[in-house]
Amino acid sequence: MGKRNPPCSIWILIPSNSYNKAAGFRGQPCCTTAEVFNSIKVPGCGYAIVFVMLHPNCSILERSLMELKPGKPVGLLHLNKENPKFSASRYSPSTDLIPFIEHYWIVRWNLRGQEPHLQETLPHPSVHLVFEKDNSRIVGVFKGRFSVLLQEQGAVFGVKFLPGAYYPFLNNSVSTLTDRMVPFREIYGMSSQALEQRLFSQETAEQMIPLAESFIRERLPERDLNVDLINTVVQTIISDRSIIKVDDIVRRFPVSKRQFQLLFRQYVGVSPKWIIQRYRLHEAVEKMDDGKIPDWSRLALELGYYDQAHFIHDFKSIVGTSPEIYTKKVK
DSSP: OOSOOOSSEEEEEEEGGGHHHHHTTTTSEEETTEEEEEEEEOTTSSEEEEEEEEOTTSGGGTTTTOBOOOOOOSSEESOOSSSOSOEEEEEOOOGGGTTTEEEEEEEEEEOTTSOOEEEEEOOOSOOEEEEOTTOOEEEOOOSSOEEEEEOSEEEEEEEEEOTTTTHHHHOSOGGGGTTOEEEHHHHHSSOSHHHHHHHHTOSSHHHHHHHHHHHHHTTOOOOOHHHHHHHHHHHHHHHOTTOOSHHHHHTTSSSOHHHHHHHHHHHTSSOHHHHHHHHHHHHHHHHHHTTOOOOHHHHHHHTTOSSHHHHHHHHHHHHSSOHHHHHHHHO
């Protein structure tokens, strides 16, 4: 696409008959917080893409190094809200890293004198860079539930990349990381011990985050417009519950079904169909955790399944139990 997209920008899909008007505004302010950076016609369809550069005073940039408001955890299975076994906090990245990083997370636990705790989690379409003493690693997207055994006392610092955003760092298909945890040294060609010592010698997140960000900035790749497209698609899937199959995405974006499949496999490591179903599965589990017992047949259709049996099969293969049994355990 020629020009490199600026670090703080978004793209907007417009009808192609508005392309000339948008192109005429290049370099001109389109509101008090943004200006048109570039515009590109997409061949073979009735759309064009306009890239809008956000100004530093744009509210989307005001989340640097802020702790995210605690909300209901998404994807944690069988979470004991009355007797939590660990504490978790999340923090937003600095402005220049927003195009690549969703957030940082820190988990701490102290189970000395207690039984180990197995925490199971539903997958998200993101790669994580995980720092842990003597066990730092890259965690790819897991297609099934992900389990972590917490015992004694410990802490983990993680970097959650935006879907597709680790591809420019890896410079290889992210599908090579799918269902895998890869040792830090294998990816970066160096020991993680010195950085681990510096990170975990700090007392606060505000002290830890600059160290992690310095490491990332030293390896920061150029902005990749495909990552912007992927995250726009993912956010659309999350916010629009009417999307239950890949064809629903194709109708909203000027990219063919085959192109979407190839793009997501290369950048995210899983298919767009997988992402749709996993986010809908998150919704189903959230309803059950709230004590709501859905109409299974109706829910299966809402999630894009042909019938209840296929939904139950997938739920059991991912969560490890049937929806009915999971609901009883929540009670």
